[in-house]
Amino acid sequence: MSRSGSSYSTPRLCVVGHPNRGKSSIVSTLTENDSVRISPASGTTRRADRFEFSLDGRVLLTLIDTPGFQRARQVQAWLEREPVSPGARPDRVRAFLAEPGHAERFPDEVALLRPIMEGAGILYVVDGAQAPSPMDEAEMEILRWTGQPRLAVINPMAPQSQTESWQRTLGQFFQWVRVFNPLTATLPARQALLRAMGELTPEWSAPIKGLIQGLAARDQQRLTNVSDALAAYWAEQLLERQAVQVPGAIGRQRAEGQLRRALDERETDFFRHLREAWGHRTSELERDSGWELDADQLMNTETWYLWGLKQRDLLWVSGSAGAATGLAVDAGLGGASLLTGAISGGVIGSVGGWLASRELPGKRLGWLPLARQKQVMGPVKHPNFPLVVMARALTFTRQLWLKPHAERSAVVLRSEAGTWPREEQVQLLGWAKRLQQGRWQAKHQDALVRWVEHQLRVSLDEAFSREEKTSWV
Numbered sequence: 503m504s505r506s507g508s509s510y511s512t513p514r515l516c517v518v519g520h521p522n523r524g525k526s527s528i529v530s531t532l533t534e535n536d537s538v539r540i541s542p543a544s545g546t547t548r549r550a551d552r553f554e555f556s557l558d559g560r561v562l563l564t565l566i567d568t569p570g571f572q573r574a575r576q577v578q579a580w581l582e583r584e585p586v587s588p589g590a591r592p593d594r595v596r597a598f599l600a601e602p603g604h605a606e607r608f609p610d611e612v613a614l615l616r617p618i619m620e621g622a623g624i625l626y627v628v629d630g631a632q633a634p635s636p637m638d639e640a641e642m643e644i645l646r647w648t649g650q651p652r653l654a655v656i657n658p659m660a661p662q663s664q665t666e667s668w669q670r671t672l673g674q675f676f677q678w679v680r681v682f683n684p685l686t687a688t689l690p691a692r693q694a695l696l697r698a699m700g701e702l703t704p705e706w707s708a709p710i711k712g713l714i715q716g717l718a719a720r721d722q723q724r725l726t727n728v729s730d731a732l733a734a735y736w737a738e739q740l741l742e743r744q745a746v747q748v749p750g751a752i753g754r755q756r757a758e759g760q761l762r763r764a765l766d767e768r769e770t771d772f773f774r775h776l777r778e779a780w781g782h783r784t785s786e787l788e789r790d791s792g793w794e795l796d797a798d799q800l801m802n803t804e805t806w807y808l809w810g811l812k813q814r815d816l817l818w819v820s821g822s823a824g825a826a827t828g829l830a831v832d833a834g835l836g837g838a839s840l841l842t843g844a845i846s847g848g849v850i851g852s853v854g855g856w857l858a859s860r861e862l863p864g865k866r867l868g869w870l871p872l873a874r875q876k877q878v879m880g881p882v883k884h885p886n887f888p889l890v891v892m893a894r895a896l897t898f899t900r901q902l903w904l905k906p907h908a909e910r911s912a913v914v915l916r917s918e919a920g921t922w923p924r925e926e927q928v929q930l931l932g933w934a935k936r937l938q939q940g941r942w943q944a945k946h947q948d949a950l951v952r953w954v955e956h957q958l959r960v961s962l963d964e965a966f967s968r969e970e971k972t973s974w975v
């Protein structure tokens with residue numbers, strides 16, 4: 503076995519470059535690990551750190567995050583101090599590492615060159631927004647001296663692009679040059695970069711091919727699993743009920759509060775479950791709106807447009823789905839204020855009547871006498887609710903799925919879904935009605951899961967092809 507990187511069947515690359523060029527970001531995204539330290543401050547990574555990427559318990563790629571070069575020109579000067587034939591250059595780099603005092607004088611260079619000379623390949627990162635400088639040239643020359651397999655990545659850190667001039671420069675020092683943005687890269691971009699890695703040395707070709715296929719298979723499995731979980735989550739939200747023993751308005755208020763909390767918690771739990779399953783330990787879910795269950799909000803036409811559902815659509819959809827008609831109050835409700843009525847759904851069962859009259863439902867309904875002590879809230883029957891629950895869940899699932907691990911900001915739930923055609927909305931409302939009426943069967947569950955899977959597949963494919971057209975070709 504040679505001492506070179508090609509002796510390792512699991513590809514192992516050292517990620518190197520100038521400080522603050524997104525080296526750790528690339529490590530984080532490629533290894534799907536959001537514990538890799540990233541910050542706007544230069545010099546964040548102080549020592550070489552290994553990060554492994556595994557699938558099904560097998561390590562398929564090892565990346566070594568390193569500090570940036572600090573004194574590249576001095577190192578280059580040392581290397582070139584005496585005449586060295588091209589074949590002897592790697593030994594000269596080893597001599598640099600062995601030289602007493604260099605670990606103290608050049609700590610960053612020693613930290614990044616040591617794993618390379620122990621056999622790792624090189625992934626050199628440059629900022630595509632800044633033109634190449636003589637300092638970069640010294641770094642590239644040192645890396646060429648190591649004789650290890652080398653790939654360069656242009657990270658487009660700002661819109662102004664120096665990509666072409668980088669391509670020309672890097673092409674002289676590296677076997678492959680690729681553009682890769684660790685803050686936006688989704689699966690196809692990662693696979694494209696991995697393909698280039700697989701061509702650096704023949705020994706890596708088969709393992710990298712396996713890794714690329716493994717990622718595709720993992721994504722397919724992920725789609726199956728998450729569709730199942732999402733459908734179950736939706737059904738649970740639609741069946742959520744909360745009861746309290748306290749009579750009167752206080753009881754109603756309490757039950758209503760419990761219902762809201764239960765809905766919020768289940769949404770948060772579902773998000774957290776995905777987050778943990780997909781290795782995003784730090785990203786939170788930021789919601790910019792609640793469940794739109796308040797009577798006030800229901801009367802505010804703006805909320806009808808939340809998720810793109812127009813008032814007309816809502817009316818039509820709810821009519822077609824055969825939403826409850828009449829103004830009957832849910833049997834479980836002892837008494838109904840305007841608010842509890844809105845939540846229980848009975849009051850707005852006839853969306854037609856309500857929207858058409860543009861009146862507060864409570865005005866016509868009046869204040870019902872208290873019939874029972876026990877107050878039950880839910881399930882929520884407002885016709886918007888099944889659509890909103892589904893749209894929100896699909897939205898954050900998609901956002902989290904597409905989120906590279908170097909991108910640490912919160913997932914912000916914005917009003918962006920609801921582009922479903924009417925037939926699809928009717929379909930969802932039809933399922934909601936079956937569920938709430940206890941007419942739910944396995945075949946409905948299967949159909950719902952397939953529907954969710956289709957929605958996710960289409961939106962992910964859209965995002966993938968958008969990226970293919972922009973950031974990495």
Ligand SMILES: Nc1nc2c(ncn2[C@@H]2O[C@H](COP(=O)(O)OP(=O)(O)OP(=O)(O)O)[C@@H](O)[C@H]2O)c(=O)[nH]1
Binds near residue numbers: 527544547
């Ligand atoms: N806009 C933009 N910012 C980026 C990109 N890549 C990385 N960054 C940001 O640049 C900063 C530095 O990123 P790091 O990944 O910590 O860079 P590094 O090269 O590891 O830095 P050191 O460890 O200090 O050498 C962070 O704030 C990143 O979020 C990019 O493609 N675009």
Ligand SMILES: [Mg+2]
Binds near residue numbers: 546547567568
């Ligand atoms: Mg770093």
